[in-house]
Amino acid sequence: MISRRVLQSSARLALRQPRGAVRYGQVIRRGAVNEAGERKTGHISIGENEGVLFFNSLLPFNLQWAYRALWTLQRRSPILRYEAKMENVGAVAPATVIESATKDGKVGQVDIVEVLPRLKEGGAFVKFRHAPDVDSQIVSEAVRSQLKNNPIRPWWNPLSHVSPWIEDLFRFPSQRVMVEFLPSQPGQEAAEISQEQLYSLFRPYGRLSEVIKQPSDSKVSPRYAYLDYSRPRKAVMAKNCLHGYTVPPDQGGGSQGTILRITYAKKERFGWIKDWVLNHPRIFFPLLAALIAGISIVIFDPLRTLSIRAHISRAFHIEDNSVFKWFQRQSKDLIDRVKQLSGRDASEGGMRVLWEDRKTEIDQLRAWLMESTDTFIVVQGPRGSGKKELVVDHALEHKQEAHRLLVVDCKPVQEARGDAATIAAAASQVGYRPVFSWINNVSGLLDLAAQGVTGMKAGFSETLETQLVKIYTNTAAALKQIALEDRRKDDKDANLSDDEYLESHPEHRPVVVIDNFLHKNNEGDSQMVYDKLAEWAAQLTTSNVAHVIFLTNDISFTKSLSKALPDRVFRQITLADCSPEVAKRYVINHLDFDAEPAKRTRKNENGEDEEVIELTPSQKRQDLSELDAVIGQLGGRLTDLEFLARRIKAGETPTKAVKEIIDQSASEILKMFLLSGAEDRQYTSQQAWTLVKRLADNEMIPYNEAVMATPFGGESDKALSALEQAELITVQSVNGRPYSLKAGKPVYQGAFKQLVGDRVLAAKMDLALLGDLVSSESKTVDKCEQELHLLGELPKQPGEVASRVQWLLGKIKGSQDKIEGYEKEQAELKKILTTEY
Template sequence: MLRQIERVRPPFISTRVRLNGTLSFTSTANTSTIFLDNIYPLRFSFYDVRQLFVNTDYLARQCLPKDLFLEVLKITPLKKDGGAFVELRVPRGMSAGELEQRVQEYLEKQDIRPWFNPLQKIRSFLVEGNPWIEDLHRFERGGVVFGMHSGHSCVEAELFRKYGPLSDIVPGQGFALLYFLRLRSATAAKNCLHGYSTPSARLSIFYAPINRFRSVKDWIFSHPRITIPVAGAVLAAITVAVFDPIREFFVTQKIENTWGKHWDWVKKNTVDLMLNRRHREETFFVERKVDVDKVEGWMNEPLGSFVVIEGPKGSGKRELMNDIIDKRRNTLLIDCQPLHATHSDKSTINILASQTGYFPVFGWLNSISSMVDLATQGLVGEKAGFTETLDTQIRKILNATTNSLAKIALKHKSHPSERPIVIIDNFTSEGVVEKHLATWAAGLVNSGVANVVVLSDVGSEKNLAEALPGKAINTITLSDVDEETAKQYVWRRIGDIKVKGIEKLGGRLTDLDDVVRRINSGIPPDAAVDVVVQNTVTDVLKVYFSAGKEWNKEQAWVLMKLLARGKRVGYYEVLLDSLLDESVLHTLERSEFISISNENGVLG
């Protein structure tokens, strides 16, 4: 607080008389008026009724020293300004300044606080001017403006310091604008010093309005280290309170297929019947039924199950899982292949959100946040943290999906067959999204929220085992079908057309479908088989017998000669060749040149 400047008071005491609704003071020698601040709550509107519960007479008399036996002549309340004028008869031999000091010492000792403002004490000041009580219906207050007939405004501003600390002084021509830190300091100064005369000036004081919006705006822009993090916290709170329930609702609709199941029923009984489409069971391999029954048994276990179905492309992984999905509700499919094809974080988030049903997604907001972070770093020297990384956004989507899955699982907790199933297709051991998906899937199984089925090529089981160190992973490895099943698959799709040479294709589903597509387009059956075989030979030569690979041509040729003897060859029999080792075999397995299976503990 700024220091108080002592000054010589006028040698006369003044008392008041009412003139046309205002208060003015005339000089007498035995009366004095003090202003008691904090007697009333400050009134900010016409409907503020707190003043009705204040006993002015009792509270004002409690503020006067009992040992002085002061005679109260009149009490004039100032409800708008939160105080009251108390006219006193000054004891013989005591000056007005001494009376003010004695009252202030008494209030400081007694620590009197009103019920409506217990954090501030009641204060008293001597009325030194000729106050004017404003009876206009207005309540806005701000700084205090005082004008004078002569003198220097900055010098006269020293008179105001005892009423409270000043935050700013704006001098002008014949006036000055004073800003107090507290509003009650302004009301006390205005009521005690209005009309005060000095040898050089006479003060006329009134309230000056404050542009509160501008003040708030100036404070916000002058404290960016505080306001920017607070703005981020408020934005995050709004997002959690408003958008997260909406997103969980749409994720739940995606999992339960609330709208799609009605369309599927209509499509199955109209379009599919008119086009004479066969059901998937008619084209599904009979030998896969054993694997389907095995997966369904795992899905019906009391606790969550983690299943990995692996095999080369075209081995029927997706068809096997589709056969299971058709018999169950509450399924969620996440396909990793579109996530691999993206080249930006925004596209990755949009695709993942679309697959999980996470909506709405404000991708543009993260771009704006990055610009705000850049501007903040230049302004205050550090980032505000508004920009969300790819990892953070992926976790938000997966957390919302977990909440929806947990609600569905709780709804069907008495029926394990109704537990949600999460299918992760085209899973690989590379990529940021796959790492999050593996950890997320492990959490779903450990908490019993959902069953998880991972469809992948070869080599992903090891990475999934790292995410589930204490959980058994049920694995099914699919390979090419036998010759007889491949013939039945092709004949069932093309009708009575005789096709020779199907045994040349092997049992890869993609090759069989390619032959069926070519025959249906009008190409002769034998020519269609020859074209597919020739394309396969070309692809093998280009991919596996070219330079710049992790293996050499000799190693690939040795394996091809061994497999030419029969469809299967022993794992350890292959390792007897000096050109081959385990690292080369696993590399060729990941590139889909060969497949390694484990039957009864024996690798082959």
Template sequence: MLDLLPIIHTRVQEYSRALRNKDHACHIATDNFIRTRCIPTHISAIKMEQVYPQGKDGGVFARFTFENAESPDEDILKVRKYLKENKVRRDDTFLRRLQIMLDFPFWKRHSIKGFKVLGTPWLDDMDRFPSRKLRVEFIGGNEPPSIVQQEDLYQLFRLYGKIADIIPHATPADDLPRHAMIRFRNVRGATTAKNCLDGYVHQETGIKLRILYGRGKNTRRILDWIVSNPKLAFPLIIAILGFFAVWVFDPVRGWSIRQRIKGGYDFSWRATRKRIKDGYDSSWRATREFLNRVPSCALNSEDSAEEMMNLNEEHPETIKELEKLKLWMKEAAVVVHGPRRGKMDLLRARVLDDGQYFLVIDCKVIAEAPNDGDMIEEAASQIGYRPLFSQFNYLSELALRAVMGSDNAAKKSSSQAKLDKILVMMMENMKRLALQKKGREHKGKSDEDFLHEVSDTRPVLILENFRHKEEDSAIYEKLAECATQLATDHHANVIFLTNDSNFFKSLPDRLFRTMLLDNSPRHSETVPQELARDVLGLYVRDDGVRKQRPWTSEQAWYFVDQLSKNRKLDYNIVLLHPLFRCHDGEKAIQHLQQAGMISIEPYENGRPANIKPGRPHHAEAFKMLTEDTTLKARMEMRIYKVRIALEAEKIEKLEQELAILAKLKKQPEGRVKYLLDEIEESQHKIDDWGKKADWQRRFLMNEEEKEEARRNWWRFGT
């Protein structure tokens, strides 16, 4: 037997060899190869008759005839000596030739060896693949039943390879054949021994050897131990799935995120409708430009120029702010606050250049998700993180639940880890897009230097409706941390679109630039109404969600009422008002200025002088709000109640001082008289404000009765 072929260990290897070449197993075992490479030329007494390839075991049975039948063993020894001295290899590949040229054994291939077949081997095509273990069964033999001793087995099998151990069967049973286990150090020795000694009859005992491959149990034992232990099995399965996801699905997710940022793929109805609209607008724009070049259509050109002039006249301050925004966002994250409507359209038209990559994340949709699973799906959908495999999140939650022992903690940690992974992958792909245009001219620069100098290649991240739902601050904290990290590392330009500019005050370790954006046209009839709704919702109304604001609704209404009557207010006079004298009024004024409701004019030395509306249209909105008699009565009643409470607190302090003075042996008459006068004056104010508050209350009750009568007018006729 010649061990020419590679050994097949599994069924997959057997199928792959058959698919590559049907006759590959027999190709190198041809008569010509064995005759020219394996048989020495000086021995002419050997003639090869037939070849039987044994593909699984990696060998070839070759039948020879000898002209000198008296000494066949000597001729076989000559063949084996020739193969050993010449180191005949299985093939002559390029690596083998390179090894000979370099004289460096980096590619070791075993030499072909030849052995005489002593038994009658059993050729089969069953799924019994080679192993280092051989099960040697003893069949027949002299009476009483006997076995082949270990010394004899070692002498028989050692010829084919190094033996690691021989394990005899200790207590043979009646229903099991007598056998012994022989473990070789390599598979090649075991396969050669099996094919050469299978069916061999031991001369001394008359026992016939039947050799089978032993079953390897080490791997099976480890697998059974893992499967029988659920605490190890579930984490191991999750780890394997995670490893598979990292190497297979993460590149797909990265491509999906990049396509979302580029706008290359989005098959939703909204995106399809937008593409149709953009195509229509571009074709109409091209048609207008063509018609403007025709003399007969010069009027169209004038109309177009007039429209553009009107547009610039409608937004002179807004256009300047947007130009400033384009410069600011290259250096730091920019917070754009103002009215709820229209900010995104202005950014698309004025800030985002043609062909610039950008990603818009609607924080409102993410924050209003009913549960953590929907929140993850919304975030993945907006970022383009696909595929998501949300069902695997449940498996990870089960694993964390088994480890942590708490359902809420496991669910929370799982959702946070998933959101962190989505945001980290978004950051990595934004950096990759920012480095796309780094060419040979920037070869000497590092990635950080290139991103810092060339700001036009960075994608833009826009967080829309930021801080829409203030009680869920964890999501906004993660989004703000991710966005500011992108802006700090110059991997992307970041813009926050929000209705509340005070959210960044809670993040002192991050640098922001703030900007108030008012996109309202000057001559629009709907502007005062829209601004009135915005002022009422952003600054005045106290619905419980904005109870953490640094100003009160009464303080905001004071500016609405006074600025609707006056163009500007004296800063010092405002501070003397009771609403601002006792409730940290200067801090409230500064926060209202930052929120965009008011603006402060300074003197030449920088000291605050006057207070004006934050935007030109705010005065009209303030006036419209004060014309609402019901709203005005309600707010004035609240202001009266606040002032009454302040005066009552003042009276209480005065009475406490009078009680202390009464304990003295000699009371200071001047101080006592002053305190009594102050108490009397405060009481007159309380009585006056109480009457006014009562009048406002009766007015509101009458208005409510009138409204109820208007709703039920049809009942009086019945």
């Protein structure tokens, strides 16, 4: 709605300055040509018998995108410059208002000269011409009376935001205007208008809240004053109507008059906040960090707990949707057939044999889950022994169907590079969302900046350890909610507390399976990650929130888990390789799994029809009798057995398939362990070759025999641990003490023999090994010679050193004999390398 003060007359400017110019803004951008005044000078010239009126509230402030489009259209059709088109765009056409106010003839003939819109300020200037005997003030009063009697309501929201000003300097109309006092003639001085006179000049355009004069000791020129209006609209009217107005001498303008130059000024509303931040950084930065942490806890933590709970309960998985299940049931036959054709479930037939053989372990695991003991359950076995399938798919099948199972895989967490990637991987394993892992890097920069300003860290950044603790704390809260979701107020034990209820109902607790525990434990910050997982698991078990099962192939798991539960004995299931009988049944069942027994009809001796069941694929194969001879070479590792079954199913004989698998394993060992590899590995090729040679002759060698072997030297434990981690060997322990070594996989035993039987390869590796032995003996000789040299420099030769001298001489002779023997062997090996290939 256009109020009483929706327009103010500038006619008095014309009366007092009949041939002056009202400078209302300097246009910079070429796109605003329609608002640049006459001849694009930024002025509106007012001649005799002419006046200018400014209309406010014709257009909203905040439609800048529409105004830009209008400016583009004006080059083709200047719609705002034609009064008849103004009503289609704004609240009313200003020329129409003037015509309506003067049509009764009381003010004489009034002609519209030009309409100059002020789009960004939501108004327009209207220049008009009147009869010589009519005052411009009369026209202004007539227009004001017309709007008062016929108010016009705009179609937009009157509470819209302020938009940029017409000068294109990215200034915004505001409640405060800055009034500068300029001389009317160059070289003269301008008078400083008093507060009273400023109030009388600017009060007609709106209510003033403050008139602020320039400080008397200020050296800024020209002199100025600030005026604060109650509303931005009033400041817009005052600025457009009084900009360029010359204050005459009788109104305090000095002897020659003073020109007012008016601009918008930004009012500092929150300056005290900036001053307080700059003056108290030691207080501000910690408070800001605490505020951010508080917002995170109040807003994001409940969302993250809900996300974890949905991840465990599979609330957003389409496979659990009732509609999807209906379609799945309707197309079950087709899906099963596709699976058979693709061989996707071919391994399930062989796995049935394995689960029957391991039914004792499955029953034992289920029995432990029904007990209320707060301890860990550890399932340990080599890679490929079927630990995860045994636990998740069989022992915990009922928990999986009840959506009370959480599987945390340590492998992607450990293999992540950098703190942000590790945090993201750990969060994805438990469904922790939203997670802002990248913010940790930004927070580190903020902490560094705060430390440079205040001399101390503000606490924005969080360490990897802190972030992991936060993730697992939220996961524990979600698991507790799941454990208590079946509790009802009318239960017989409703009077129990939550902790007592969980302790007395172990069957309601969810199960957390931590897979690949201690995977690549010797790299980077992995030990810290595993320690936090163990501490979190200990918290879950001791508080009876969940059962925890660790799946690991590392036999030294007790060292890590004992830190979290030092006073507990772990429940342990060790999975070994399959026996030859089970391995053979596994391969045969794998072949017959997806083959349906076919029936055919034939005539018997009496001429009657009888049904005959055809042979299964395994019964048709005559070469399966070879399995008894070769299955022992392959061993009982599930991955190798499945590989063998697939090769036999593809048409290979068992003997050829096993030979191919052994050849492939030998190639892997040669490439990974024997050839020159990465410089940062913790073992040498000579150390690996020593173990390969000794294990080729014996399936098991004493641990201390390997320790005392020359290539290992003083770092034997470290090298053996690295080789065990790389799965070349397996270390067997008794009472926590390592006592023997054997091949990392059963199939490696045959691969070791094949590698040792390769004369060229053996000569090359033995030659390098002999070189190390010669170097070792040469160092011994050098040390003995140095000590003899020191003893020889004594002035007298005491009798007590005679035995020492003899011992050193014996060491030199023994080492020299060994060196000569090694050199003879090297000569023979070099002969092999030069003659054979």
